Amino acid sequence: xxxxxxxxxxxxxxxxxxxxxxxxxxxxxxxxxxxxxxxxxxxxxxxxxxxxxxxxxxxxxxxxxxxxxxxxxxxxxxxxxxxxxxxxxxxxxxxxxxxxxxxxxxxxxxxxxxxxxxxxxxxxxxxxxxxxxxxxxxxxxxxxxxxxxxxxxxxxxxxxxxxxxxxxxxxxxxxxxxxxxxxxxxxxxxxxxxxxxxxxxxxxxxxxxxxxxxxxxxxxxxxxxxxxxxxxxxxxxxxxxxxxxxxxxxxxxxxxxxxxxxxxxxxxxxxxxxxxxxxxxxxxxxxxxxxxxxxxxxxxxxxxxxxxxxxxxxxxxxxxxxxxxxxxxxxxxxxxxxxxxxxxxxxxxxxxxxxxxxxxxxxxxxxxxxxxxxxxxxxxxxxxxxxxxxxxxxxxxxxxxxxxxxxxxxxxxxxxxxxxxxxxxxxxxxxxxxxxxxxxxxxxxxxxxxxxxxxxxxxx
Amino acid sequence: xxxxxxxxxxxxxxxxxxxxxxxxxxxxxxxxxxxxxxxxxxxxxxxxxxxxxxxxxxxxxxxxxxxxxxxxxxxxxxxxxxxxxxxxxx
Numbered sequence: 001x002x003x004x005x006x007x008x009x010x011x012x013x014x015x016x017x018x019x020x021x022x023x024x025x026x027x028x029x030x031x032x033x034x035x036x037x038x039x040x041x042x043x044x045x046x047x048x049x050x051x052x053x054x055x056x057x058x059x060x061x062x063x064x065x066x067x068x069x070x071x072x073x074x075x076x077x078x079x080x081x082x083x084x085x086x087x088x089x090x091x092x093x094x095x096x097x098x099x100x101x102x103x104x105x106x107x108x109x110x111x112x113x114x115x116x117x118x119x120x121x122x123x124x125x126x127x128x129x130x131x132x133x134x135x136x137x138x139x140x141x142x143x144x145x146x147x148x149x150x151x152x153x154x155x156x157x158x159x160x161x162x163x164x165x166x167x168x169x170x171x172x173x174x175x176x177x178x179x180x181x182x183x184x185x186x187x188x189x190x191x192x193x194x195x196x197x198x199x200x201x202x203x204x205x206x207x208x209x210x211x212x213x214x215x216x217x218x219x220x221x222x223x224x225x226x227x228x229x230x231x232x233x234x235x236x237x238x239x240x241x242x243x244x245x246x247x248x249x250x251x252x253x254x255x256x257x258x259x260x261x262x263x264x265x266x267x268x269x270x271x272x273x274x275x276x277x278x279x280x281x282x283x284x285x286x287x288x289x290x291x292x293x294x295x296x297x298x299x300x301x302x303x304x305x306x307x308x309x310x311x312x313x314x315x316x317x318x319x320x321x322x323x324x325x326x327x328x329x330x331x332x333x334x335x336x337x338x339x340x341x342x343x344x345x346x347x348x349x350x351x352x353x354x355x356x357x358x359x360x361x362x363x364x365x366x367x368x369x370x371x372x373x374x375x376x377x378x379x380x381x382x383x384x385x386x387x388x389x390x391x392x393x394x395x396x397x398x399x400x401x402x403x404x405x406x407x408x409x410x411x412x413x414x415x416x417x418x419x420x421x422x423x424x425x426x427x428x429x430x431x432x433x434x435x436x437x438x439x440x441x442x443x444x445x446x447x448x449x450x451x452x453x454x455x456x457x458x459x460x
Numbered sequence: 461x462x463x464x465x466x467x468x469x470x471x472x473x474x475x476x477x478x479x480x481x482x483x484x485x486x487x488x489x490x491x492x493x494x495x496x497x498x499x500x501x502x503x504x505x506x507x508x509x510x511x512x513x514x515x516x517x518x519x520x521x522x523x524x525x526x527x528x529x530x531x532x533x534x535x536x537x538x539x540x541x542x543x544x545x546x547x548x549x550x
Binding site: 013014017018020021022024025027030031033034035037038041044045048049051053054055056057059060062063064065066067068070071072074075076078080083084086087089090091093094096097098100101103104105107108211212215218219221222225226228229231233234235236237238239240241242243244245247248251252348349351352355356 | 462463464465466467468470471472473474475478479480481482483484485486487488489490491492493494495496497498499500501502503504508509510512513514515516517518519520521522523524525526527528529530531532533534535536537
């Protein structure tokens with residue numbers, strides 16, 4: 001295949017990727033857009049396979065079948081609640097592939113590169129390896145294979161600086177023409193360790209931001225491999241993901257009212273682990289309630305705002321919530337859902353889950369839209385949400401979530417919180433809301449509680 | 461440069477509601493490293509390159525297939541909606 005044909009077809013791929021992202025601006029076309037992108041990817045793969053330099057088809061075929069099967073099974077089996085860690089995993093393997101490409105290129109042609117190529121190899125290995133190990137830690141944290149809490153130790157910043165510093169030194173060495181194989185191994189090893197060290201101190205609540213950032217990293221690593229292999233589709237598609245991922249990361253940071261630097265280096269959530277437990281004993285008490293009482297409150301309310309959080313996702317209770325909502329609507333109660341931008345484990349995570357349960361998306365209201373409605377609501381029903389409802393974010397300057405925009409559930413006439421226990425949320429801090437005299441707690445698994453509520457509402 | 465501009469331009473139009481599928485969609489797109497993986501695996505002539513190449517192909521294929529399928533599963537759920545609010549989403 002001639003260079004011109006190849007470039008033209010690669011350009012078609014790029015256009016499909018842009019269309020795919022463009023179509024994501026509306027749920028109506030989004031799915032079609034995704035398939036257009038997939039078709040573009042398939043085209044790029046076929047074009048690449050037809051290049052004169054490409055042989056070893058059996059080897060590539062086996063690789064694609066194995067990788068494809070793993071990806072397919074993983075993507076099909078995963079529960080909607082576990083989606084964020086799945087995205088982290090797929091992101092990591094992409095970064096790993098970029099690092100391996102750099103490794104192999106250096107192995108074959110080390111010492112013969114132009115400065116641009118050598119620099120790109122170093123960047124591709126560095127960013128790809130960080131993205132790989134960082135994503136794996138993010139996966140492990142979200143999957144709760146390791147603690148979601150920030151893992152910190154004294155002098156951590158110094159150790160991290162030394163690791164990344166040595167990686168950069170090795171990278172510069174490669175970029176300036178070093179050709180010893182040890183350099184690239186050292187660089188990748190340092191980058192892998194750095195990826196681990198860089199994600200470990202970040203709390204679980206901030207993981208979505210981290211995944212988004214690592215997603216942008218993998219895009220940049222892909223773009224860097226494009227410079228190494230002199231391949232335009234890699235450069236352009238990689239840069240596209242790098243740019244969009246960076247922007248998405250910034251938008252997510254804004255939704256939490258925190259700068260990216262603060263997310264990455266703030267070790268969020270470590271501060272209050274000790275202070276938290278004592279606070280419950282300051283005279284105010286937590287009041288528990290029964291499903292029957294809550295059912296009566298809900299049935300005779302005019303307006304109920306449901307605030308779903310990760311607890312709902314864990315309990316897989318989205319279908320039951322929808323049923324409860326419909327039941328209340330039949331009784332003439334106005335029901336809306338208040339969706340915090342970072343409720344759940346990813347922005348928009350709650351929308352995905354409730355959409356799965358067929359809740360129409362016009363009753364799902366975003367924070368700015370729904371906050372003025374809380375004072376008119378008779379009941380705010382908080383289902384497994386915690387940090388996004390914590391009034392400390394408005395009032396307590398010492399709180400690690402101070403300044404994060406929250407849902408004003410405490411402004412509703414009554415608040416019912418459905419929760420498994422008094423355990424703090426992902427940010428690792430206590431919630432003042434639970435001590436509010438208007439708040440009652442309904443303890444138990446969200447799904448069980450909602451099923452009981454449905455029964456009680458039907459009976460009342 | 462154009463790609464960077466387009467990336468920013470395109471993302472700023474996506475509603476928060478679709479940010480999870482968006483992250484997943486861009487995740488699938490960087491599976492384009494499969495092109496690089498095929499290029500190195502396809503021109504590998506010693507054992508080292510073959511092994512590294514095939515592992516890269518496996519990883520990148522998982523990224524591509526998994527990325528698109530997961531995104532589709534998410535978007536599928538936004539499908540059966542009454543069409544009453546669509547005009548607001550553009």
